[in-house]
Amino acid sequence: MKVLIANRGEIAVRVIRACRELGLSTVAVYSDCDRGARHVRDADQAIHLGPSPAVESYLRIDRLIDAAKATGADAVHPGYGFLAENAAFALACRDAGLTFIGPSPDAIKRMGSKTGAREIAIRAGVPVVPGTEAPLGANASDDEIRREGARVGFPLMVKAVAGGGGKGMRVVESPDALLNAVRTARSEAGSAFGDTAVYFERRILKPRHIEIQLLGDHYGTVIPFVERECSIQRRHQKVVEESPSMAVDAHLRRRIADAAAAVASAAAYTNAGTIEFLLDEDGSFYFLEMNTRLQVEHPVTEMVTSLDLVHWQIRIARGERLTIDPDRALTPQGHAIECRVYAEDPDQGFMPSPGLVRAIRPAAGPGIRDDGGVLPGYTVPVFYDSMIAKLIAWAGTRGEAIGRMTRALQEYEVLGIRTTIPFFLWLMREPDYLAGRFDTSYLDRLLAARRGQSFSTFDERDEVHIAIAAALDAVMRSRGASSGGAGSRGTRGSAWTAAARLDGLRG
């Protein structure tokens, strides 16, 4: 079996690794700016798709199918994002005789519509957050929007029907802000998903985001897994996930898992999927949506169950029966935390920080897993999501996992660009995070209260060490240059070394 991975970055690397482990050969695809990307180097074969913008490369169904045919691939793994939840792509793969490693086109269509998924959940007897039943399409009048808003009640959430990853989502506190919020949500949803339809949902005030990973085979077996806690979000985008949740005991876990399995069974769902819930302070939970793909945060589930979800995706797609012990899937062994390392500058409001990665040293050691997508010398492009790696820490208890994560973050070096590593180091010391006291708006509240202070804080001793290092670096580079050594190798940033050299010699 040969698998084409219709994706890039860390998830393409993750899937290539799983294929290798199962003895399958791999085909990578890439855009112009990704020729030097890690997934291209790691795969057995690689095919160029087109220009850098995703619509001209990673979203081109025709070219992906052609690439599969040209390389003789028999299966396609979509990763997450891009075409992972696109029913037309799953269908095109099927029509071309390729095995799509994911759910059926019908299941993607059924569960991909957020309003359609709500109906299925209601039919399965699972509670949903009160909201609009029919989506508000591009033609919905202002009056209609106001009327629906009043019916759902404020505060409410505006969400893109095709949404995901926090895009096309807005909180609206009062009726007068509704039309504006709908306009911006539509604009974001239009450019991200090509669909501007939105719907409203009543806002639960202090919810946790709890989700259940599922696997379903082609023989009617659905296995739900121990929950993931994904309440640490910045602007509705998950940044830290963990498993299990401190807010879920064994009894509640069983109830949420049963609800998730009921929804998946009602949708005749196969392969890997995730059902997201809001957990209210009083312990009641509501179906939010289903993600019909592998999730970014799947590693925390793998770490606490010792199961490989990508292996299972492939095995299910090959027609194998699920042989996982359901109790094992629901019983966490220890605790796992994931930090999403983004090429963003946390000190500039998390502004994207693309650019040349001059060196990268991932963390390692006991309990640490680095799902990275970037090698040194790669230029993080501006065209795609800015996540460059996922750092996962596992330990026997949550406290120990936080200790390991902190140690690993201190080891992790990504030189040449800014990343969110300093932000995670700060978060791992926050009392409410340590105590597990948070909801989905916790991080935004906390960040607003900091008013843009730097996350990289140094004491006097640190600052002196850095200053000494900078001076010694200048001295050593000037020596290297005069003796034809390291400094003359001409790194791209030689402007500053040359300047320091001159000034240093003068001084």
Add this chain to the structure above:
Amino acid sequence: MTFEVELNGRTRSISIERADSSDRFRVTVDGHATLVDVQRTGQFGLSMLFPEDTHGGVRVSLAPGSAPGELLAYLGGRTVPVVVNGRRTGRAAADTGEGALGEQKVAAPMPGRVVRVLVAAGDTVEARQPVVVVEAMKMENELRSPKAGQVKEVTVAAGASVEAGRVLVVIE
């Protein structure tokens, strides 16, 4: 050799003399002298030991950043721009807070696409009021006015692709 090293708004004077061996230096920081044993670790890392100061050790990496002339220091998972001998970086210059005076430009911090222009020439704006929305890396980023004042000029329209550093709006 003496260097002026600036970080976090403070400049330190560092003088360096060769000590007994090629990788040992006598380093004086603002008048306080200490011995430093240094080795390069890779192209950007420095391992420093302080034999006279409880034998403490520290590893610092220094690499050019993506802004022109920018030098970034990395220590224990944290990052800070440093300036050696007054080579001020673009980003640090923008951070000095002198922004409140005179004409100010709002420039694109990264390449992207202008989604919306929220002001027109002649508009009055508050400090930190959003003026342009630029989409980059799939997220919409609001660029804000650095000061209260009047919009002197808007140099882009919605839909335009812009390079990093391109001036979008001028506030006076």
